[in-house]
Amino acid sequence: MHMIHIKPINRSALAFAAIFLLTACATTFQTGSSGKVLDQASLLPIDDAIVIATWWGSKSFALHPASVCAYVKTTKTDANGKYSIHPWVGSVESGPIHNVSQEYHVYKPGYTYSGYGTNYKPDYLYMEKFAGNTQERLEYLRGVIGEASCGDDENQRQETIDLFREIYLEALMITDNDENNDVLKDIRYLMTIPWSNTSKSLLPEEAEMVFDKRIRPLL
Secondary structure, rough: OOEEEEEOOOOOOOOOOOOOEEOOOOOOOOOOEEEEHHHHHHHHEOOOOOOEEEEEEEEEEEEEEEEEEEEEEEEEOOOEEEEEEOEEEEOOOOOEEEEEEEEEEEEOEEEEEEEOOOOOOOOEEEEEEEEOOHHHHHHHHHHHHHHHOOOOOOOOOOHHHHHHEEEEEEHHHHHHHHHHHHHHHHHHHHHHHOOOOOOOOOOHHHHHHHHHHHHHHHH
């Protein structure tokens, strides 16, 4: 069963939207995109950054609307900061999902994603050097993992494993106290979503077992 990541419907969009309808088991075609990732301050290209494209839509659960993540794709920027996200051609088996929008995030150690900058260009994504403390960084990393933990099929596992590996290793390196360890556990829990093979939420101890068995060997 295809599992989808759910969060409240009033979630603000991070990027431009291409509106269309996903119906149960229907094939969908979403255009890909290409562009550059730049440093917000210097406007120089950022290489080896991971660009994350997610497709979100609205769905009703027992008459309560929610925003759900239908699919995720990732790619790395080249030496010139260029990236290309291939179109998503696939299906969703969890029922109709409406008003789907494509959103973007970018990850690189030591940086945060700052969006489209002051001069909006749909093919330019910007990052800035991270200036917070360790706890703030871990919470940021937890948020990035949460954005990318969408489905539980093999394609999406392959799309996200490199991202998950880099984020987890960064988080592991800076974790230095019990409070940080709690956030690290949250990160591990979110990493198990594409690997759990269940539509139910896992208990923390179940998630740790999935992480140790299926994800840790790949890190």
